[in-house]
Amino acid sequence: MLGVHIAPTIAGIYVAFLDVNLFTFHLLFRAPFVGLDNFRAILVESDNPLRPGFMDALRNTISYTAWTVGITLSAGLGVALLLNRRFPGRRVCRTLMLAPWVVPSFVAALLWQFMWQSDTGIINRILVDYTHLLDDRPIWLLGENSIWAIIVPTIWRGLPFVILVFLAGLQAVPDELYEAAAIDGAGPWQRFRYITLPLLRPLIAIQLLFGVIYSAYQFAIPFVMLGSNPGPYADLLMTLIVRQAFTNQLIGYGAAISTLMMIAMLLWVAVWYRAFRRDLVAAA
Amino acid sequence: MTALTLSPRWSRRIGNWALNLLTYAVVAILVAPVVWLVFGSLQTDSDLANGTYDFLSPTTAAFREMWDTVDFERYFVNSLVICSVAALLATAFASSAGYALARFRFRGADTFSLTVIGTQLIPGTMFLLPIFLGFIWLNQNTPVQLYDTRLGLILVYTAFFTPVAIFLMRAFFVAIPRELEEAALVDGCSPFSAFVRIVLPNAAPGIIATYVYAFLFAWDELLFAATLTERDSETIPIGIRTFISNYQQEYAQLLAAGVVATLPVMVAFFATQRWLVRGLTAGSVKG
Numbered sequence: 400m401l402g403v404h405i406a407p408t409i410a411g412i413y414v415a416f417l418d419v420n421l422f423t424f425h426l427l428f429r430a431p432f433v434g435l436d437n438f439r440a441i442l443v444e445s446d447n448p449l450r451p452g453f454m455d456a457l458r459n460t461i462s463y464t465a466w467t468v469g470i471t472l473s474a475g476l477g478v479a480l481l482l483n484r485r486f487p488g489r490r491v492c493r494t495l496m497l498a499p500w501v502v503p504s505f506v507a508a509l510l511w512q513f514m515w516q517s518d519t520g521i522i523n524r525i526l527v528d529y530t531h532l533l534d535d536r537p538i539w540l541l542g543e544n545s546i547w548a549i550i551v552p553t554i555w556r557g558l559p560f561v562i563l564v565f566l567a568g569l570q571a572v573p574d575e576l577y578e579a580a581a582i583d584g585a586g587p588w589q590r591f592r593y594i595t596l597p598l599l600r601p602l603i604a605i606q607l608l609f610g611v612i613y614s615a616y617q618f619a620i621p622f623v624m625l626g627s628n629p630g631p632y633a634d635l636l637m638t639l640i641v642r643q644a645f646t647n648q649l650i651g652y653g654a655a656i657s658t659l660m661m662i663a664m665l666l667w668v669a670v671w672y673r674a675f676r677r678d679l680v681a682a683a
Numbered sequence: 684m685t686a687l688t689l690s691p692r693w694s695r696r697i698g699n700w701a702l703n704l705l706t707y708a709v710v711a712i713l714v715a716p717v718v719w720l721v722f723g724s725l726q727t728d729s730d731l732a733n734g735t736y737d738f739l740s741p742t743t744a745a746f747r748e749m750w751d752t753v754d755f756e757r758y759f760v761n762s763l764v765i766c767s768v769a770a771l772l773a774t775a776f777a778s779s780a781g782y783a784l785a786r787f788r789f790r791g792a793d794t795f796s797l798t799v800i801g802t803q804l805i806p807g808t809m810f811l812l813p814i815f816l817g818f819i820w821l822n823q824n825t826p827v828q829l830y831d832t833r834l835g836l837i838l839v840y841t842a843f844f845t846p847v848a849i850f851l852m853r854a855f856f857v858a859i860p861r862e863l864e865e866a867a868l869v870d871g872c873s874p875f876s877a878f879v880r881i882v883l884p885n886a887a888p889g890i891i892a893t894y895v896y897a898f899l900f901a902w903d904e905l906l907f908a909a910t911l912t913e914r915d916s917e918t919i920p921i922g923i924r925t926f927i928s929n930y931q932q933e934y935a936q937l938l939a940a941g942v943v944a945t946l947p948v949m950v951a952f953f954a955t956q957r958w959l960v961r962g963l964t965a966g967s968v969k970g
Contacts, residue, residue: 499713519731
């Protein structure tokens with residue numbers, strides 16, 4: 400079982416040291432061994448033509464990950480608090496809110512790609528034609544806006560699962576705690592700050608850990624919405640790797656970026672572990 | 684008290700109503716795009732392009748045309764075959780491995796969860812590039828054809844989803860009381876027949892949930908499908924991408940393709956929702 404994961408990973412790291420390009424592709428694994436050249440091209444050589452594309456994709460991936468994870472977690476907690484109250488239609492609402500999760504992510508991408516269309520999409524119709532919030536129609540799928548065109552659908556599709564997890568966590572909080580706090584004179588904000596948040600901390604920690612990993616490795620939504628070349632404002636590391644490796648046949652270069660991403664994620668886990676070690680012990 | 688100030692009871696009521704309204708609004712925003720997907724697929728291209736939506740006289744023309752426009756049937760059948768078989772294999776492996784992990788103590792059992800999390804840290808492209816080179820090498824040097832075949836994707840998906848499936852199955856097996864099996868053993872069952880006749884039927888909801896989980900993930904997989912296929916074994920996500928790049932103006936057909944691609948997932952999801960949601964959230968809640 401582990402063999403199927405570890406063997407290809409080691410092979411992948413090995414490929415990062417090979418010069419596999421259009422001319423050496425037929426040699427496959429026997430392509431020339433070039434040591435750290437692929438890494439040097441990305442990290443050190445400022446005049447390397449591949450470097451600006453990498454820096455764009457790196458910057459976009461960081462902001463894409465930060466925004467999607469940040470908004471999904473905070474909005475998810477907010478909606479979970481709303482849905483955890485007693486109100487008419489609670490059961491129906493809790494089922495309906497799963498809708499974005501049931502739609503496969505490539506369909507979510509297709510749907511939003513259509514909704515973002517500048518002239519015919521429903522979003523500009525609502526913003527410009529129906530409500531007159533904006534005077535002229537923004538172009539969402541090109542240029543500076545395009546990073547938001549992929550962030551919003553990612554958040555939309557990620558919310559239901561986060562809400563589900565937080566709801567399960569909220570239901571596990573004993574009512575007596577809130578009652579006792581209310582008797583002691585704690586207001587709603589204090590109850591949230593000193594009871595709900597500390598008890599949900601382990602859940603937030605786990606969601607944060609996986610949220611960052613899955614966002615950084617997101618491929619389906621940007622690829623379906625913007626194609627293999629999303630442009631400098633929305634190109635992510637994953638789309639960059641696939642484009643360089645399969646369109647331009649720079650396979651060693653793609654493997655080098657993949658290796659760097661894996662190292663970045665290992666660092667992220669280390670940072671995460673230092674920050675949340677206490678909560679893991681508390682949960683176990 | 685003057686007439687203008689609200690009694691505390693009333694101000695709390697109004698606050699509650701406001702929160703209820705906010706809740707309904709949030710749920711409506713979450714659901715709206717899906718409603719739009721279905722409504723849009725029942726319109727004509729020109730209505731969608733001009734904004735002259737006509738919700739009272741829906742048409743299913745887009746659904747009929749879409750099958751011809753991009754040969755959607757090919758993608759659909761490929762997806763069905765690849766995802767069902769891969770999910771079946773992953774579930775079969777996961778059932779036996781998950782049972783072993785839940786019942787027998789052996790070295791390394793504790794580090795297993797850690798290893799599963801570890802596999803999630805590896806970017807898909809890390810496996811993908813050597814697998815791609817390996818498939819090409821096999822094609823050129825051996826009679827084993829894996830590049831652009833259903834078998835190739837089935838193998839990759841099975842390998843990819845088995846670790847998480849084991850993780851899920853283990854949780855389901857742990858929940859089955861050991862006493863059930865012990866009673867069967869006392870009554871003269873062999874360990875194997877106790878597994879088949881007592882444990883498996885009790886684990887059935889878990890097995891179904893794991894199968895559906897693996898199926899859903901395979902259905903949604905794009906990275907490997909986009910790069911390890913060329914024509915013969917392309918799956919639905921690739922079909923949708925082809926649709927967007929070549930038939931951008933056929934809005935209704937695009938949305939109809941989206942509806943058809945969602946239907947199998949939706950049926951599988953709601954049929955097994957109870958077990959699936961419990962299985963998926965249990966792991967993270969225990970954290």
